[in-house]
Amino acid sequence: MSRVTFENVGKKYGKLWALREFSARFEPGETVSVIGPNGSGKTTMIKCLLGLVRSSTGTITVNGEHVGPDPEYRHHVGHMPQISRFPNELKIGQLIDLMDDIRGSNKGRSEGALVKELGVVDMMDKRLGTLSGGQRQKVSAVHAFRYSPSVLVLDEPTAGLDPLSSQIVLQAVRNIKREGCTVLITSHLMEEVEALADRVAYLQDGTLRFLLPPEDLLAVTGEKRLSKAIPAMLTTKTAAHVESL
């Protein structure tokens, strides 16, 4: 059984389709890079999966559970947003307590993935309003990994993080993937994509253009680097070739 399925998912804002007829299956232990220009629909697709946005058409399942009003499926989902802001006057520790409370987790504040590695353990009494962007990203990363998700959605996870912390987060992605977690990751950094992705999903104008392993991309286009192969894929000739695959 696939971990995540999209069936004909579409989302219309007003008259504009931000995402249309999106169908895909994501398997356990698979890491998928979702890429595409701004406004391509990748954020909409992710938000549909997370339940932030209600899709206009189609169905999504996670572990066989329908994504709908019932929030239970989100017990298995971790999310690290691109930008995060928290209530200014809460302390990091309190935020972690709140999340533990919601998730029904009773591990201690300083236990769990990334808390120590990212140095969050030393900031428990810092107020969230006083954090820098990078520090907020670290807090987000802690939340995303904390509850052993079977689906992990990372939105530009390394943007704003220092190089060391980026490495720690990426290592965590590799670890959790080994445990069978499905990871969806958006990133502008092709090296990151190349290093992590089992498949690459490319969206444009709300439509999925292709969803292929990096090796196939390189093979089809005859390029050596993904950063070259992707633009090459988008020429009509190759696109037609993919269709026929």
Added chain:
Amino acid sequence: MWKVYKYTLIDLARNKFVLGWTLLLLAISLGLFQLEDQPVKAMLSLSQVLLALVPLVASVFTIVYLYDAMEFTELLAVQPLRRSKILGGQMAALGTALVLGALVGTGIPLMLFLPGGASLTLILACVMLTLVFVAIGSLIAIKNREKARGVGLGLVVWFLFVLVYDAVLLWVMFAFSDYPIEPWIVPLAALDPIDLGRIMVLLKVDLAAMMGYSGAVYEKFFGNVRGILVALLALGAWVALPSAFAFRAFRRKDL
């Protein structure tokens, strides 16, 4: 819901605006009671200030706070939590914080300088109006994506209720003074929550005058506590209705 409530309240407890609002109320209340040699007169002046200011602050603060908490709301929305529990927790926390601010800022001075039914009624009216405008503010914040637009709308709604509606009502009275409109005046006034709060206070401090008019129509209604209870109930509806719309909108909202 109580998890969200608890931590939102912890955040609000240290919110400088809530603190400032409490202190402002305290300053106004104490100032008026110091200034006037008659506590009743101070209470009447205070009631006028509060009936205008409480709705304004409650709705604008709610709107601003909910916009600023948008990312946090999203963080909560991807947790295994129902949407209604998120909004419920946030609204309850906002209501609690602002009500506590009003209780400390005006409740304590009122009960200190003029203990009695009139003060209690004013406090009750302030509490209810706070809740009403937290509900209205929430609805506005959820329905509008843009903060500036939301705040603007909040101001417009406040202005409508605090002044424009009464002007229209007065115009209606003039225009239809040849018709038997007497029985309709109070129900019409009940369509404005600020008027309801004001009538609650009137029923306590100006009952003698109200009886002059009510003698014919509302004697039973005004003559006892029932009038205040009915006003409270109507204010309760003013909390429930915008809240219900807010919940409905939030459940369907694309974050």
Added chain:
Amino acid sequence: MKNWMRLCAVAFLLCTVVGLSAATWTVNASGKVKKLAPVLASAQAGDTVRVLAGTYAEGTLTIDRPLTLIGIGRPVIDGAGGDGNVLTITASDVTVQGFMITGTKVSNMNDNAGIEVEKADNVKLTDNVMEHCFFAFHFANSRNPTVIGNTVNGDPEQSETSRANGIHLWHCSGATIEDNEVQNHRDGIYFEFVTDSHVRRNKSLNNSRYGLHFMFSHRDTYSDNLFQDNGAGVAVMFSKNVDMSRNRFIRNRGASSYGILLKEINDVKIDSNIFIDNTTALLVDGCNRGEIRGNIFQGNGWALRLFANATECHFTANSFTGNTFDMSTNGNPVFNSFSGNYWDRYQGYDLDHNGVGDVPFRPLSLFAMVNERMPYAVVLSRSLLTQLLDQAERLVPSMTPEGLEDDKPLMKSPHVTRNL
């Protein structure tokens, strides 16, 4: 010896005089003389009848000669089964003291009363308890009646139409009504054609119509009384030379309820009274030469409604505080004056610190005028809208009658501030 003889003679004379003109009878429900009626029939003018505790239900009793009836241990006279009255007094110089009287008959035809006094002068009724009577005391065509220290309890269960007045005087003069407490009647105290009388220190409460109601009654004074929670308050009509001082008018509420309603009155003095929580504290409708000074008007709906037909009413040294409206009028009551009153709405200043504001105060607000036309506009009082209207009118007077102002508004209340 001569002296001793003279003393004996005087003593004998005294004894006979006293014995002849003032025998004392004793009636005791559980003694030898059980009935009152035979004693009242046999007693001589000037006799005293002592009535011991017990119930005397003998129908209507009549006192037709000058007697003094004294109840000891509050005996009950129950008139049930009589002609409707309990006690009928037709002789002058009768005193009735210390009884409880009950058992009148409700009637639309007759003025049945606990004690009816008809064409009898100098009757004294003191310290009686009148329980659930139709009329309690009913005087007609009598001079110098004295009613002191009685407790008059009407039946609170009776509807307005089956109630009559507590203390009712018709065509009387020189009356003294003092220290009585009247409740749950139609009018507490009712005067019609009653002159040169005093009403002092009475309490008139919870009566369904007026606490005090008088018409065509001249040269009367009313002082130190309490009129509270009466359906329509106090009405004073068609009378001259009325003096009302130090009375309290409290919580008389309703569409046509007044602390005092002055209707067609000449030469009235209203001095040092207290008006609290009345729908209308003082309504002046047709009044010539009124002196209204030193009164406290607090927390009333309308402190003063001065109709245009009032002339030469002068308001001085009164305090107006916490009223919904300080004043209203149906026209332009221009022939009256306000000077040196305290108005809590006054916003002027006193640069020379003489205690008198430097700019006049206009007691008639625009909203009060609006309200005069549309009483239901009262629901808008104390709203931001009416505040703005009144402020605008105060800055640029255009609607309220000119000249209707207090030229010397006081900066501080002339009354000691207390918690009323």
